[in-house]
Amino acid sequence: MRIVHLTHWVLAILAFNFVGDPLLQGPQGTKETRTSPLILEKNEGERRIIRGWPGHPEPGETFILKVDPKNGGSSHLVLLTAELAPGKEIEAHKHPEADEIIILQAGTARVHLGDTVRTVHAGATVFIPANTWVSVDNVGNDPISFVGIFSAAGFEELMRDASVREGEKNIPMSKAEDDALQKKHLHSVIYKAP
16 A cells, blocks of 8 residues: 555656656747657658759759658757769768768769778668768769768758758759858858869
């Protein structure tokens, strides 16, 4: 009987602390968004298309944001999937505040990672420590398909700002828009000058 009463008291104290904990409260005492489990098929998630930019006026590649602060509520991880057509590239860049892992699911890519250049195929894993220059070129005859995983949120916001949802009107960015985006997101990505 004592154990039952003790259990009720412990549960009551835990419930009170959970509801009254200011760390779990947002502005005006509202609860912050919590993480939520996700199960997504290959083509499910936030589907987006890169906008054209100066020197590249055509819409860019399609990508899917799968897990990030807005999709699933993760405050630590970002996961996206993308395809890159033959002859296309991910320009040289580095992420100052996040490690990145690329898992090549299909195709053949030439990866420039720091001082190393290597051609990789489906199944390859590329670990990119924060502040390491990387670029990826599709050197095969088929699209490459890959998963990108980031250890910290941030880069996905540049990806959102530089794209539109699938089905929305895709207007190329002006030089001023592109410059403003690069400046706004310097904490998450730096592109190497051509």
